[in-house]
Amino acid sequence: MKTEGLRERKKRAMRRQLSDTATRLFLERGFDSVRVADVAEACGVSEKTVFNYFPTKEALVLDRLEATADALRTHLADPALPPVEAMLRVLAEELRELTTSLAADERALAGYRRFGDLLRETPSLRAYQNDAADRFADVAAEVLAARAGLRAEDPEPQVAAAALLGLWRVQFRALRTHVRPGRPVEDAVAEVTGEVRRAAALLEGGLAEFPAVS
Numbered sequence: 001m002k003t004e005g006l007r008e009r010k011k012r013a014m015r016r017q018l019s020d021t022a023t024r025l026f027l028e029r030g031f032d033s034v035r036v037a038d039v040a041e042a043c044g045v046s047e048k049t050v051f052n053y054f055p056t057k058e059a060l061v062l063d064r065l066e067a068t069a070d071a072l073r074t075h076l077a078d079p080a081l082p083p084v085e086a087m088l089r090v091l092a093e094e095l096r097e098l099t100t101s102l103a104a105d106e107r108a109l110a111g112y113r114r115f116g117d118l119l120r121e122t123p124s125l126r127a128y129q130n131d132a133a134d135r136f137a138d139v140a141a142e143v144l145a146a147r148a149g150l151r152a153e154d155p156e157p158q159v160a161a162a163a164l165l166g167l168w169r170v171q172f173r174a175l176r177t178h179v180r181p182g183r184p185v186e187d188a189v190a191e192v193t194g195e196v197r198r199a200a201a202l203l204e205g206g207l208a209e210f211p212a213v214s
Contacts, residue, residue, distance in 0.1 A: 011053075014043075014045075014049075014053065015053050015063070017043055018039060018043055018045075018050055018053055018054065018060060019054075019060055019061070019063040019064075021039055021042050021043050022034070022039045022057075022060035022061055023060075023061050023115070025038060025039060025042065026061055026118060027111070027114050027115065027118060031057075031061070031118060031122045031124070031125060032122070036050050036051070036057050036060075039060065056128070057124075058124055058125055058127075058128035059128070061118070061125065062125065062128055062129060062132065065129070065132045067094075068090065068094065068132075068136060068168070069135065069136060069139050071089075071090045071093055071094075072087075072090055072136060072139050072140050072143065073139060073143055075087070075089045075090050076090075076140055076143040076144060076147070076164075077143050077146070077147065079147055082204075082207065082208060082210075083144060083160055083164060083207045083210055084164070084167075084200050084203050084204050084207050084208075087164040087167050087168075087200070088167070088196070088197070088200055090168075091167060091168065091171050091196055092193075094171070095171065095189060095192065095193065098112075098175070099185060099186075099189050102179070102185050103185055109179070109180075109181055109185070110181060112179060113179075113180065113181065116175075116176050133165055133168065133169065136165050136168065137161045137162055137165045138152070138161075140157075140160070140161035140164055140165060141157040141158050141160075141161035142157075144156075144157040144160050144161060144210070145157040148210065156210065160207055160210055163203050163206075163207065164203070164207075166199065166203075167196055167199055167200055167203070170195060170196055170199045171192060171195075171196050174191065174192040174195040174196065175188075175192055177191075178191040178192050179192070
């Protein structure tokens, strides 16, 4: 395994700093009241530097969505995993990361709820999130098509990708419902996992017949 170099570590740290600072400012002042220049100033860098890392203002606060695309490429490409099981692994990794962050700080749960409010109340962030879901579906269709020797435009990978991304939406909404102050995180996570698995059970029969690699 290739060891991450100093330059890569610095770039990753800067990206995280920009995203965390932007999120804090957006929560404090509101998304529309904060400029990219304000984020740059708070981090001691130029506005151009911010745009070198993030193409849009929305990307600053939804930076972690890119990790979902990478996970889809990794797990859905594994021919040993049925598509639904592969998607459940993607979702389990996201849930595990969230659980770890919420358990690390008592204030994190309130911050998570406020972050959800920010997404719901900001039209441009909702649109960016929906665009990300469409991109995820495209990624999933491409990977599944490659597994089956099909084109990404063929109906089988298209409908399979749309169904699998439905599980991502189920998890996102279940988190909003069950993760709240005053409730143990472990209980909330169990509820979320249960709802996702109920939805997955509806898909398993149909996608079990998804074409194998030809």
